[in-house]
Amino acid sequence: MPIAFEKVNFKYAPNTPFAYEALKNIDLAFEMGKVTAIIGPTGSGKSTLVQHLNALLLPSEGTVLVLDRTITNKHKPKELKSLRQRVGLVFQFPEYQLFEETILKDIMFGPLNFKVPEAQAKVLAMNALKLVGLDESFAEKSPLDISGGQKRRVAIAGILAINPDVLVLDEPTAGLDPQGSKAMMELFLRLNKENGKTILIVTHDMEHVINYCDNVVVMKDGEVINHQRVTDYFERKTQVEDIQMNLPQLLMFKEALLDGGFEFKQPMRYLEDLAEAISKEIKR
């Protein structure tokens, strides 16, 4: 079951003086069971793209295939709940969506909306709370009394508790401290490896792309300009510079070593690869 865009165009405020074409002729198929990063400059259409995945936005033209559903502009899709249960979307700065009296109730809100029995919703919520690294003592606190980083975790737990097959995250680590964002990314990777969930992450952080993602989709001005394996993508430095982004630190270091006379042939991704290559070079 695929997630695919076929010739998708999307216009905000069509037929008004404010009309704006956010997506232009998108043809794209995401690989299931992988972690895919969606990168690109601000305003390139990343957030608009991901909102099509659970039919919050309908394409102005073209077709979006999500799991067993076909979403077009022609006929209004009915009964979107089942789709939204299977495709969980975490918005940018999701901490603003918290509203319940207690954190536990807030996390249970999603599952209950999808008609999960109360007792089971509670179990799901406690599990999700644990997954995002908060202990049980948080369950009865008010979601408005905790720190910003903790709110973010609670909001993400609120989607995880729904237990979707596909998890879509719009800049989940923006504004988190480095440790918190590392823990977050490791959680997503674990959900992918252990539970086989398909994960799509909108991000600006190239370190996250190289360390945690399998594929990368590059967007610019509402178009997909690149869709590759992460390892292939970073092979060509110019591709990264084209969208005004920096290479990950590891690759910048590698570039500097190459300039300084080192010779590496193999592609590199993790710190261990680089360390090994350097020691080989030094021994030679």
Add this chain to the structure above:
Amino acid sequence: MNNIALGRYIPLNTFTHKLDPRFKILGMLILMVSVFFPSGFIGYGVIAAFVFIALLFTKISLKMILKSMKPMIFMLSFLFVINSLVIRTGYVLFNIYGFTLYSDAVFQTLYIMVRLTLMIIITTLLTVSTKPMDLTLGIEDLLSPFKRIGLPSHEIAMMISIALRFIPTLIDETNRIMKAQASRGVDLKEGSFKEKIMAILSLIVPLFVSSFQRAEELADAMEARGYVVAQHRTRYKQLKPTYRDTVMMGGVLSLLGVIIWLSL
């Protein structure tokens, strides 16, 4: 959310857009006053012609205006029912099963319809062609003579401009939270009464929280830049009347003259 488009500023470069906001507000007030003179249908015809020309000058299509007045149909039909039951003057139009419809009921309703339509078009003309910021500058200037009697004209203008500034922000915020909650299975259209209450709650609570947060942040940001209430301050944007304002005021005032003459 699309209804809010009525009266929203549309960035164009027309005669009306280039008018001085102070005179535009004055002109609008005079037009409103002339709508309330009992000048009969001929008078309204004259005003309608004037307003139509103004619409042409502002490059707004009549279609847009008509579309935005759809919600009024319900109110007008309600009014017509009430009027036809209450008003018992004028000649009898027809009589069915003991119910008599008098001509004045129809005329009264028509009167109110024409007045409301004209009022809406006139206010739309102002807001469509004036940036909210310019509008508040104009209000501030027009209120400044009342400073002598202790009216805080600058503060009033500041409050209005902040409120206007945050309307689109709040709309965006509402949309965002609605989408976020929709992703968590909220459905405002379906579900039982209790579920609907929860759905609305899940929208209102976050909206309140973020509004208060925003207000506090804005206050801090203003203070950090040295904003002190009741302090005299100069202005970056200076308003200057041009020949266009003379033309517009001349037109509006002569219209008022005609209307007064017609209602004598």
